[in-house]
Amino acid sequence: MGNTENAGAMAKGSTGGAVWIQTLRMLARRRIVLVGIGLVAGGFLVAVLAPLLASHNPNELNIADRLRPPGGANLFGTDSFGRDVYSRVVYGARLSILVGAMSVAVASIGGGIIGLIAGYYPRLDGILMRIMDGIMAFPNIVLAIALMASLGPSVLNVIISLGFVYMPRVARVVRSGVLVVRESLHVEAARALGARDYRILRLNILPNCLSPIIVQATFVFAYAVLGEAALSFLGVGVPPYISSWGNILSEGRQFITQAPWITVFPGAAIMLTVLGLNVVGDGLRDAFDPRMRYIYGRLSNSPKG
Amino acid sequence: MKEYLLRRILALAPVMFVVATLVFVLMHLTPGDPVSAMLGMDASPTDVARMRSRLDLDQPLYFQYALWIGKVIRGNLGESIFLQVPVMTAVLERLEPTLFLTLLAITFAVGVGIPAGVISATRFGSLADQSIMVVALLGVSMPDFWLGLNLIFLVAVKFGWLPVAGYVPLGTDWLSTLRYLIMPGFCLGFIQSALIARMTRAVMLDVLAQDYIRTGHAKGLSNTRVVYKHALKNAMIPTLTVIGITFAILMGGAIVIETVFNIPGVGRLLVQSVMRRDYPVIQGVVLLIAGAYVLINLLVDVAYAYLDPRIKYA
Numbered sequence: 080m081g082n083t084e085n086a087g088a089m090a091k092g093s094t095g096g097a098v099w100i101q102t103l104r105m106l107a108r109r110r111i112v113l114v115g116i117g118l119v120a121g122g123f124l125v126a127v128l129a130p131l132l133a134s135h136n137p138n139e140l141n142i143a144d145r146l147r148p149p150g151g152a153n154l155f156g157t158d159s160f161g162r163d164v165y166s167r168v169v170y171g172a173r174l175s176i177l178v179g180a181m182s183v184a185v186a187s188i189g190g191g192i193i194g195l196i197a198g199y200y201p202r203l204d205g206i207l208m209r210i211m212d213g214i215m216a217f218p219n220i221v222l223a224i225a226l227m228a229s230l231g232p233s234v235l236n237v238i239i240s241l242g243f244v245y246m247p248r249v250a251r252v253v254r255s256g257v258l259v260v261r262e263s264l265h266v267e268a269a270r271a272l273g274a275r276d277y278r279i280l281r282l283n284i285l286p287n288c289l290s291p292i293i294v295q296a297t298f299v300f301a302y303a304v305l306g307e308a309a310l311s312f313l314g315v316g317v318p319p320y321i322s323s324w325g326n327i328l329s330e331g332r333q334f335i336t337q338a339p340w341i342t343v344f345p346g347a348a349i350m351l352t353v354l355g356l357n358v359v360g361d362g363l364r365d366a367f368d369p370r371m372r373y374i375y376g377r378l379s380n381s382p383k384g
Numbered sequence: 385m386k387e388y389l390l391r392r393i394l395a396l397a398p399v400m401f402v403v404a405t406l407v408f409v410l411m412h413l414t415p416g417d418p419v420s421a422m423l424g425m426d427a428s429p430t431d432v433a434r435m436r437s438r439l440d441l442d443q444p445l446y447f448q449y450a451l452w453i454g455k456v457i458r459g460n461l462g463e464s465i466f467l468q469v470p471v472m473t474a475v476l477e478r479l480e481p482t483l484f485l486t487l488l489a490i491t492f493a494v495g496v497g498i499p500a501g502v503i504s505a506t507r508f509g510s511l512a513d514q515s516i517m518v519v520a521l522l523g524v525s526m527p528d529f530w531l532g533l534n535l536i537f538l539v540a541v542k543f544g545w546l547p548v549a550g551y552v553p554l555g556t557d558w559l560s561t562l563r564y565l566i567m568p569g570f571c572l573g574f575i576q577s578a579l580i581a582r583m584t585r586a587v588m589l590d591v592l593a594q595d596y597i598r599t600g601h602a603k604g605l606s607n608t609r610v611v612y613k614h615a616l617k618n619a620m621i622p623t624l625t626v627i628g629i630t631f632a633i634l635m636g637g638a639i640v641i642e643t644v645f646n647i648p649g650v651g652r653l654l655v656q657s658v659m660r661r662d663y664p665v666i667q668g669v670v671l672l673i674a675g676a677y678v679l680i681n682l683l684v685d686v687a688y689a690y691l692d693p694r695i696k697y698a
Contacts, residue, residue: 209399212402213405216399217677218636218673224654224655228661228663309527314659315658328529331533335536342530349527349530350526
């Protein structure tokens with residue numbers, strides 16, 4: 080076993096810390112990516128610090144103050160029940176970001192395992208990937224609606240549905256990564272030394288497939304935040320008594336002619352979060368792509384940066 | 385080519401089989417008894433029993449599955465519990481608004497997205513490029529229904545230029561139909577145009593860096609000729625795939641947009657059926673949408689192979 084240990088360590092060494100450092104350095108050099116990181120970090124901070132940031136109890140009804148325009152005590156105005164829209168948006172960040180992050184976890188773990196198995200065992204490849212194709216044959220939101228229709232509205236079910244819907248995206252990139260890595264020398268060496276499949280997958284193959292998983296996870300996060308909003312907006316997502324960005328939009332829709340502020344702010348919050356995630360995703364994808372690394376290396380002094 | 389086409393059509397069978405199986409499994413995931421969910425708590429046992437046999441729920445699961453697949457193959461999607469009409473009829477009745485909405489959206493998306501992407505790529509790093517990319521980034525990041533709500537407030541409520549929501553059938557007055565569909569079509573199309581612009585730009589940048597483009601410039605061809613005749617043609621091929629994906633997002637987006645603008649289309653039918661727990665309709669609509677998407681993808685792939693002789697139909 081001592082020898083396999085070495086083979087594994089050598090293989091891990093081949094990914095090299097240098098690539099990661101180089102990648103991070105490249106990310107930091109592009110200003111727009113820093114803006115994206117700032118937006119995402121801001122969203123997380125708001126979610127974590129919600130009780131400190133909120134000016135009111137997000138569920139406190141105050142009929143006397145209903146549909147107040149922004150200003151004064153209510154920074155973003157009030158909704159049809161007199162609830163403070165600002166506090167609701169701040170608390171909504173908790174749920175929307177939680178749902179996004181958990182959906183990413185479901186999609187990455189599920190898709191990662193399926194991709195690893197499909198890529199490593201040619202026998203199972205056909206059937207697993209046909210199932211993934213089948214899932215991808217549904218437009219995302221349609222499949223999520225169908226899942227929610229049969230599972231029933233709850234936060235957990237939204238996470239399961241969105242995670243399931245985005246699983247094939249992760250599975251596909253992991254599988255194609257495995258197909259390449261499987262043929263490399265360090266895998267062959269580990270196999271020759273008698274390492275078991277599980278060990279090879281965990282130590283030799285998975286670390287080399289991490290970068291596409293991270294890129295996909297960032298985009299899936301963005302889609303999941305949008306997906307939660309759409310499901311809740313349609314009334315099939317998070318139950319209405321919990322404040323999520325989608326639910327605030329859904330309620331505000333009925334008062335769009337009199338009180339547009341109820342919808343403007345949660346929508347803007349979604350847009351900024353998703354924008355941040357998209358920019359970070361783009362940046363990571365370019366940074367991991369050796370071709371882009373070369374191009375941006377040459378263009379690093381240009382204003383595009 | 386003929387052989388390739390045949391192979392592609394045959395490859396549809398397993399995908400559609402997985403799709404149909406998934407739809408069946410999905411609808412049987414419902415915790416508890418779907419019939420009591422549909423009929424409510426105080427339904428009489430006779431009603432429950434009648435509904436169970438109507439939906440074949442009194443049969444063993446494998447038999448239900450076989451029955452369902454058999455019906456689907458013959459184009460029978462069952463009957464709506466709420467509307468009391470065959471699912472196919474219910475869908476066909478609502479197809480018109482959805483079809484025009486998506487058509488309008490894709491026209492806008494392609495008409496704006498491709499030129500924007502080309503301009504961005506040919507003027508890489510310029511102010512025009514940066515502005516287009518910022519707008520496109522905003523476009524792919526905002527929820528389409530939120531854009532719709534904002535537009536309703538601005539265009540319809542504040543300025544009164546267009547109706548707030550609703551739909552007039554095409555047969556009555558096509559001009560009003562258009563007036564009702566402009567805003568929703570724009571919302572759907574704008575988001576897609578952002579996606580297409582980003583893709584076109586990326587592919588164009590790739591193509592413009594190729595040797596044959598430099599050769600074109602070197603032999604004295606005008607810039608317009610190089611960009612539009614030589615580069616764009618090749619850049620269009622991957623862009624085509626994105627347009628195929630666009631259709632899927634459009635079909636999904638139409639569901640939400642139809643809800644925002646109160647358009648009685650297929651998407652609205654799906655959402656209403658979820659509320660009514662009208663399972664046969666949910667099943668049927670989801671299956672039809674997936675089927676349409678698979679077919680569109682087939683068309684895109686075939687067009688792709690036709691346009692790009694490098695693809696060896698393998």
